[in-house]
Amino acid sequence: MVHLSSFLLKKYHGGHVVIRLALGGVTNRPFYRIVAAYNKRARDGKYIEQVGSYDPLPNIHNEKLVAFNYERIKYWIGCGAHTTKPVAKLLGLAGFFPLHPMTITEAERKRKAASTEVVKTESQDHVEQ
Amino acid sequence: MLRALSRCHDPVFRLLAPRSTVLVETVRGRKSRTDPKAKSKLGRIKTPPPVDPVEMVVLKERFTEYNLILRALRLEFKEQVLRKKYEDEVGSAAEERAKREAEEHRSLMAWNDAENLRLRKIREQRVQKEAEEAEMKRREAVLLRQQELENYIKEKERQIIQLQEEAKDFITLDNLDQRIEEALDNPKNYNFAIDKEGRIVKRTAFQ
Numbered sequence: 087m088v089h090l091s092s093f094l095l096k097k098y099h100g101g102h103v104v105i106r107l108a109l110g111g112v113t114n115r116p117f118y119r120i121v122a123a124y125n126k127r128a129r130d131g132k133y134i135e136q137v138g139s140y141d142p143l144p145n146i147h148n149e150k151l152v153a154f155n156y157e158r159i160k161y162w163i164g165c166g167a168h169t170t171k172p173v174a175k176l177l178g179l180a181g182f183f184p185l186h187p188m189t190i191t192e193a194e195r196k197r198k199a200a201s202t203e204v205v206k207t208e209s210q211d212h213v214e215q
Numbered sequence: 216m217l218r219a220l221s222r223c224h225d226p227v228f229r230l231l232a233p234r235s236t237v238l239v240e241t242v243r244g245r246k247s248r249t250d251p252k253a254k255s256k257l258g259r260i261k262t263p264p265p266v267d268p269v270e271m272v273v274l275k276e277r278f279t280e281y282n283l284i285l286r287a288l289r290l291e292f293k294e295q296v297l298r299k300k301y302e303d304e305v306g307s308a309a310e311e312r313a314k315r316e317a318e319e320h321r322s323l324m325a326w327n328d329a330e331n332l333r334l335r336k337i338r339e340q341r342v343q344k345e346a347e348e349a350e351m352k353r354r355e356a357v358l359l360r361q362q363e364l365e366n367y368i369k370e371k372e373r374q375i376i377q378l379q380e381e382a383k384d385f386i387t388l389d390n391l392d393q394r395i396e397e398a399l400d401n402p403k404n405y406n407f408a409i410d411k412e413g414r415i416v417k418r419t420a421f422q
Contacts, residue, residue, distance in 0.1 A: 163289055164296030184284045187277035191270065 101125045103167040105137060105159065116142055120154065120173060122162045137162070140176060152176055 101124050108130050111117035120138035127133065138154040145151065159182070163169075169177070177183040303309060386394050408416040 160292045161296055164292035164294075166293070183288070184281055187274055187281050190277065191274055 098124055098126055103162060104170060105162060105167050105173050106170040107140060107172055108133065122167060152180065154180060156182060
């Protein structure tokens with residue numbers, strides 16, 4: 087069948103393109119596709135183009151796999167697409183964007199919490215002794 | 216309020232809200248706006264999570280830097296996209312590509328026309344043949360019908376002649392008496408006997 091109308095059919099007023107994660111997969115097994123879609127569309131609805139994927143569960147070698155199509159991401163950002171927070175964070179970790187400030191802050195917080203834990207357990211050991 | 220903030224796409228800023236404020240705005244989850252508050256939540260004062268001022272300052276700096284870099288990247292990509300579009304339309308290889316595409320189009324159209332011509336010739340021949348065959352069939356049908364008519368007429372004439380022949384032996388009022396006399400004078404015996412081997416015996420005990 088040949089569609090003679092525009093690609094995504096609906097007419098949007100004041101919408102914009104977003105690069106975001108579309109959830110797929112099954113119960114207790116999520117899987118995200120990194121997708122360029124209109125802002126107003128449903129999260130898992132019709133998108134313009136798939137631009138990568140992200141598997142949040144680690145695999146056998148304890149790695150979380152992420153894929154990006156940098157050429158197309160560059161094109162869409164050049165056409166004025168926004169990115170969502172998780173996509174920005176992933177891109178920061180990948181090196182395409184600068185590292186997201188919250189990634190750094192979360193890491194610092196975790197490190198501080200880990201060090202205070204260690205100090206607390208050491209002090210507890212001393213007290214017991 | 217914080218959940219509503221997290222829905223927008225801009226980076227989330229944890230504002231330095233004062234400690235013991237009752238946040239009036241809520242996000243509707245399971246209950247509607249007319250449902251009363253639960254009794255266990257009567258004396259609850261919701262406070263936002265505590266914010267470390269030192270960390271906040273550092274975060275603000277990091278965010279400004281991050282946004283700066285992101286804006287620069289965005290403009291860079293936009294420039295790349297525009298440059299590519301310009302190259303495609305008015306670039307160095309654009310004219311040759313356009314010429315090549317026009318050539319291809321012309322050749323394809325010519326091939327298409329040739330195909331159409333060939334198919335038209337074949338179609339015309341076929342149509343002609345079919346017309347001739349139809350004509351032949353029609354003529355044959357006419358002949359057949361004529362033949363049938365003639366046969367019918369002949370058959371009817373034959374029947375008439377036969378009837379005329381038989382009419383000579385009919386019994387009419389004139390020869391009624393004569394025929395009765397004849398019939399009474401020659402009695403016919405239709406009785407016969409037959410056995411299992413097929414031997415017919417015509418001579419029977421008749422009065």
